[in-house]
Amino acid sequence: MKPPRKPRADRPQNTAAVLPKDPHEDAFFARSGIVAITAFAGPFAAVGATTLKNSAAMTLALLMTLLPASLLRFCLREKAGLPRWIEVPLCTLSSMAMACLASVLLPRLFPLALDSLGLYLFLFASYSVVAAVFSEKKVRTAQGAAGWAMQFVLLFALVTGVVGFVRELLAYGQVWGISLLPSGFTLEGAKMPFFGLILLGLLIGLLRYFRSLYAVLHRRRAR
Amino acid sequence: MKRLKLPPMGVFHRGIPMEQHKEPALSQPLDLLTNTPEPQRMEGQPVYPDLEHVEPFEIIRAAKAAGIIDERDGLPLFKKLKACVAKGVFIRVDAVDDEPYLSSQLGPLLRFREECVSGLRLACKAITAADSGIIEVYRNMADLEIKIPRSIEGIRVRRIGGFYPTEIRSGYSLVEEEGKRYLYLGSCALIHLHRAVFQGLAQTTAFLTVGGNCVAHPCNLEVSLGLPVTDVLDRCGLTETPTRVVVGGSMTGQSVSDTDKALVTVTTRGVLAFRDKEQTDRSPCIRCGRCVQVCPMGLNPMMLYRSIQQGLERETEALDYKHCIECMCCSFECPARLEIAEAIKEYRRGRRSAT
Amino acid sequence: MKLSSRTAPHIRGGRSNRTVMLDMIVTLAAVYFMAWYYYGRRALILGAVSVAVCLAADHACTLLRGRKPQLLDLSAVVTGMLIPLMMPASIPYRVPVVAGLFAICIVKQAFGGLGNNIFNPAAAGVAFAIVCWGGTMFAYPTPFTPLETVGNVSALLTSGPAYTLYVGGVPRLDAGTLLQGVIAGPMGTTNVLVIAACGLYLAARRTIHFLQPLLMLGTVALCSLLFPRGMSEGLTSVVNELFFTPVVFFGVFLFTDPVTTPIRGVAKGLYAVFSGILCALLTRFGGYEMMFPFALLLMNAFVPLFDLAAEAYCTRERRRAYEKAGEHASNDFGPDDDEAAPEAQG
Numbered sequence: 001m002k003p004p005r006k007p008r009a010d011r012p013q014n015t016a017a018v019l020p021k022d023p024h025e026d027a028f029f030a031r032s033g034i035v036a037i038t039a040f041a042g043p044f045a046a047v048g049a050t051t052l053k054n055s056a057a058m059t060l061a062l063l064m065t066l067l068p069a070s071l072l073r074f075c076l077r078e079k080a081g082l083p084r085w086i087e088v089p090l091c092t093l094s095s096m097a098m099a100c101l102a103s104v105l106l107p108r109l110f111p112l113a114l115d116s117l118g119l120y121l122f123l124f125a126s127y128s129v130v131a132a133v134f135s136e137k138k139v140r141t142a143q144g145a146a147g148w149a150m151q152f153v154l155l156f157a158l159v160t161g162v163v164g165f166v167r168e169l170l171a172y173g174q175v176w177g178i179s180l181l182p183s184g185f186t187l188e189g190a191k192m193p194f195f196g197l198i199l200l201g202l203l204i205g206l207l208r209y210f211r212s213l214y215a216v217l218h219r220r221r222a223r
Numbered sequence: 224m225k226r227l228k229l230p231p232m233g234v235f236h237r238g239i240p241m242e243q244h245k246e247p248a249l250s251q252p253l254d255l256l257t258n259t260p261e262p263q264r265m266e267g268q269p270v271y272p273d274l275e276h277v278e279p280f281e282i283i284r285a286a287k288a289a290g291i292i293d294e295r296d297g298l299p300l301f302k303k304l305k306a307c308v309a310k311g312v313f314i315r316v317d318a319v320d321d322e323p324y325l326s327s328q329l330g331p332l333l334r335f336r337e338e339c340v341s342g343l344r345l346a347c348k349a350i351t352a353a354d355s356g357i358i359e360v361y362r363n364m365a366d367l368e369i370k371i372p373r374s375i376e377g378i379r380v381r382r383i384g385g386f387y388p389t390e391i392r393s394g395y396s397l398v399e400e401e402g403k404r405y406l407y408l409g410s411c412a413l414i415h416l417h418r419a420v421f422q423g424l425a426q427t428t429a430f431l432t433v434g435g436n437c438v439a440h441p442c443n444l445e446v447s448l449g450l451p452v453t454d455v456l457d458r459c460g461l462t463e464t465p466t467r468v469v470v471g472g473s474m475t476g477q478s479v480s481d482t483d484k485a486l487v488t489v490t491t492r493g494v495l496a497f498r499d500k501e502q503t504d505r506s507p508c509i510r511c512g513r514c515v516q517v518c519p520m521g522l523n524p525m526m527l528y529r530s531i532q533q534g535l536e537r538e539t540e541a542l543d544y545k546h547c548i549e550c551m552c553c554s555f556e557c558p559a560r561l562e563i564a565e566a567i568k569e570y571r572r573g574r575r576s577a578t
Numbered sequence: 579m580k581l582s583s584r585t586a587p588h589i590r591g592g593r594s595n596r597t598v599m600l601d602m603i604v605t606l607a608a609v610y611f612m613a614w615y616y617y618g619r620r621a622l623i624l625g626a627v628s629v630a631v632c633l634a635a636d637h638a639c640t641l642l643r644g645r646k647p648q649l650l651d652l653s654a655v656v657t658g659m660l661i662p663l664m665m666p667a668s669i670p671y672r673v674p675v676v677a678g679l680f681a682i683c684i685v686k687q688a689f690g691g692l693g694n695n696i697f698n699p700a701a702a703g704v705a706f707a708i709v710c711w712g713g714t715m716f717a718y719p720t721p722f723t724p725l726e727t728v729g730n731v732s733a734l735l736t737s738g739p740a741y742t743l744y745v746g747g748v749p750r751l752d753a754g755t756l757l758q759g760v761i762a763g764p765m766g767t768t769n770v771l772v773i774a775a776c777g778l779y780l781a782a783r784r785t786i787h788f789l790q791p792l793l794m795l796g797t798v799a800l801c802s803l804l805f806p807r808g809m810s811e812g813l814t815s816v817v818n819e820l821f822f823t824p825v826v827f828f829g830v831f832l833f834t835d836p837v838t839t840p841i842r843g844v845a846k847g848l849y850a851v852f853s854g855i856l857c858a859l860l861t862r863f864g865g866y867e868m869m870f871p872f873a874l875l876l877m878n879a880f881v882p883l884f885d886l887a888a889e890a891y892c893t894r895e896r897r898r899a900y901e902k903a904g905e906h907a908s909n910d911f912g913p914d915d916d917e918a919a920p921e922a923q924g
Contacts, residue, residue, distance in 0.1 A: 185672065187676065187710045188709065188710045188711070188712075189706055189709035190710075198684060201688070202684075205688075239591070296909060298909065298911060302911045302912060305911070306911035306912045324589075395908060396909055396911075397908050397910070397911070453579065464579075466581070466582075466584075467581060467582075467584045467588060468579075468581055469584075469588045473587065473588050473589045474586065474587040474588070474589065475586055475587070476586060476588060477586070478581070478583050478584040478585070478586075478588065479581065479583075480580065480581055480582065480583045481579075481580050481581075482579045482580075482581070483579070495588065497588055497589070506595040506648070506693075507691070507692055507693040507694075508693050509598075509653075509692065509837050510693060510836055510837050510839075511598070511836040512836065512839075512840075512841040512842070512846070513593075515841050515843075520896075521892065521895075521899075522896075523841065523889060523892075525841060526889070542893075543893070543896070546900070551587035554586070554587050554590075555587050555589070555590055556591050556593070557591075558593045558594050558595045558598055559594075559595050560590065562585050564586065565585040565586065
């Protein structure tokens with residue numbers, strides 16, 4: 001008979017318990033990154049990131065909306081004397097304005113992006129809410145605000161980039177418009193949202209694996 | 224704790240129809256295996272000539288002097304009788320052997336009929352029972368060569384049907400049913416009672432069945448208490464080396480790790496020697512639900528196993544693990560050969576020792 | 579003699595996981611025999627390729643998860659045998675390969691392996707194949723036309739009576755072809771009589787409970803009787819639904835998978851009825867001519883709900899029975915230290 005498993009109290013609750021506590025080292029593998037991917041990048045990766053070009057377009061749009069919103073929020077909180085409740089509406093307005101600007105500028109770079117993404121370009125305004133929730137403890141300086149926004153955009157770029165790359169490869173046999181696979185071997189289902197969500201799940205698993213590897217390496221180095 | 228009669232739930236049956244394997248053990252002559260040549264008469268204990276000349280309290284005193292233990296629950300017989308004196312209790316003789324391979328109550332009943340019925344009459348007189356008692360045997364034994372009569376020495380033999388485990392296997396001996404109270408006594412204890420009152424003999428033997436798929440001559444034996452299990456197995460012979468030797472029933476018994484050190488006790492019901500096929504692979508639970516179908520108490524052994532393995536205490540509590548009667552039906556049926564009943568048993572033991 | 583200590587019970591029932599899987603493999607082999615009879619060697623080779631791919635993927639993924647692969651674990655073989663049976667015999671080899679890889683690696687292993695998967699891997703693989711190669715999946719060769727074993731098939735591919743039903747027509751076929759199953763359709767699902775016999779065998783061996791496919795198919799038949807598709811009426815509609823669509827195959831082999839069905843008997847019965855209703859609905863209003871894999875996947879998602887509801891109901895009934903129990907049983911015969919022998923009563 002198998003020996004009974006250790007009671008729950010003995011086993012570590014989650015890998016966060018073994019992660020290093022140094023905030024500088026915590027930057028890229030932040031727990032908030034994983035939550036942010038699941039909660040907010042999910043729909044974008046599942047529906048919008050069907051090709052690598054689409055992913056690039058979305059990342060640029062995010063950069064254009066999030067960076068000003070993050071800086072604006074920092075200014076409102078630290079410099080101006082306005083009440084707290086006005087942050088979210090003002091940031092959302094600024095995000096929407098920047099999204100409109102993006103919808104005008106992006107077709108110059110990615111002609112087909114606006115057609116395939118449509119409404120999703122304007123949904124980036126929702127990221128201002130993300131900024132409100134996740135940057136509470138981290139933002140003390142303007143560089144901090146910009147750095148946080150850049151970190152978020154880079155993570156988003158990574159997720160949608162990987163998902164878009166795999167889906168474009170499987171569905172069209174191309175990467176960034178260049179044919180790689182012999183024609184005839186395409187999986188039409190990779191264009192569909194369910195495949196994007198599956199890939200997202202696999203990617204999250206991979207990221208958690210790397211995180212645990214990182215923690216193990218860090219522990220070994222600390223000894 | 225209340226024992227319950229479950230209403231049928233759902234479309235599926237409860238319990239398992241088992242192949243009983245009572246033969247050839249039941250038809251063999253019932254021999255004596257002892258390490259003393261003469262039966263020991265108790266000193267200072269009078270011998271009574273017949274039923275009319277013995278008083279009820281003298282019967283109970285004789286049971287105490289002889290140290291008779293009822294094999295069905297391990298309680299002293301005199302205590303059971305004393306608690307039921309003049310309370311309008313009916314007596315039922317338990318000769319139901321519904322575990323496969325065992326016939327250690329049925330065999331002695333059929334071999335020593337007069338002694339058993341005489342013991343029953345003594346017990347009825349001792350507690351001034353409301354009637355002369357009923358003998359209960361199991362009905363679903365298809366492979367018997369011996370015929371069980373409808374009445375033995377004037378006492379009616381009632382056949383209990385149903386899958387394993389039948390109702391009275393829950394181990395409780397004083398049962399109230401529709402306003403009437405019934406006392407269950409084992410058939411072997413009544414044989415010993417007869418010997419104690421009319422021959423002045425103490426209980427020095429236990430009746431047990433020797434069986435299993437590597438025993439050469441399976442039979443019922445009357446074995447002296449304290450003999451090692453090895454002697455019992457040698458008496459009946461082994462056709463091959465067993466992988467497990469079990470003291471008790473084939474479903475609920477204990478396996479012994481050293482046959483020289485394991486001794487025959489008063490509650491030993493059987494000595495079984497099995498040779499198992501090798502279990503090749505460990506498979507996980509495939510959620511087939513068979514354990515749930517057969518649980519006689521209506522529990523969910525599959526969820527209990529999972530919650531115990533994962534250490535979820537509140538969930539285990541909510542699944543009513545306390546009502547498990549440890550009949551081992553779930554483990555029997557499980558195609559993945561998981562030790563479900565064992566896990567629940569261990570958990571209960573752990574909780575009981577913790578509180 | 580010294581022995582290792584073992585746990586009760588000391589005798590075990592005859593069934594093991596291997597016998598369950600072997601029963602399924604035996605019945606699927608019978609279905610493959612019919613597929614070989616209709617379509618020749620290509621059917622068998624498709625099956626062999628699919629089984630090989632599923633087995634390899636299963637063992638590779640188990641190794642990747644850090645566990646030891648069980649060589650006698652036949653569940654991947656069953657999945658591998660099931661997948662090509664729902665596809666036309668003329669399908670290119672890459673389709674069952676991709677479907678098998680998707681089924682094993684993502685639907686089975688990524689969710690936790692044997693016993694922990696929420697969705698039926700074979701159904702999910704076929705659903706993925708339908709989504710990816712919709713046209714090829716529904717173009718069937720006529721039975722008894724020779725098919726090349728290697729390379730592309732040059733035989734004429736048609737749509738089957740299932741498509742006729744889908745667009746609202748009435749397929750015209752006589753009773754002989756109907757009973758013999760000589761119709762254009764998926765490789766293993768056309769001969770309903772053989773599949774029904776397999777279902778009876780499995781029920782007799784107690785691998786599946788006979789009520790599960792019976793309730794589901796009964797519900798589908800009832801729905802097709804009350805709400806016939808297209809222009810068929812009454813019993814003709816029932817016969818059309820049962821014989822021209824792969825519903826009997828799904829009912830016997832896929833809806834009865836033990837891992838993805840509820841546990842309690844009550845829940846299993848309800849699940850079968852709801853599955854039948856959902857199958858009828860999706861067949862009527864769905865986008866493909868074979869909507870059963872999607873119906874099955876949708877029902878699989880609701881299995882924990884069925885389990886919870888059935889468990890709550892059964893617990894309530896059980897506790898009510900505990901309270902209502904008229905019997906009181908005990909082993910209480912007095913205090914333990916009461917050892918005095920009874921005295922004479924006056």
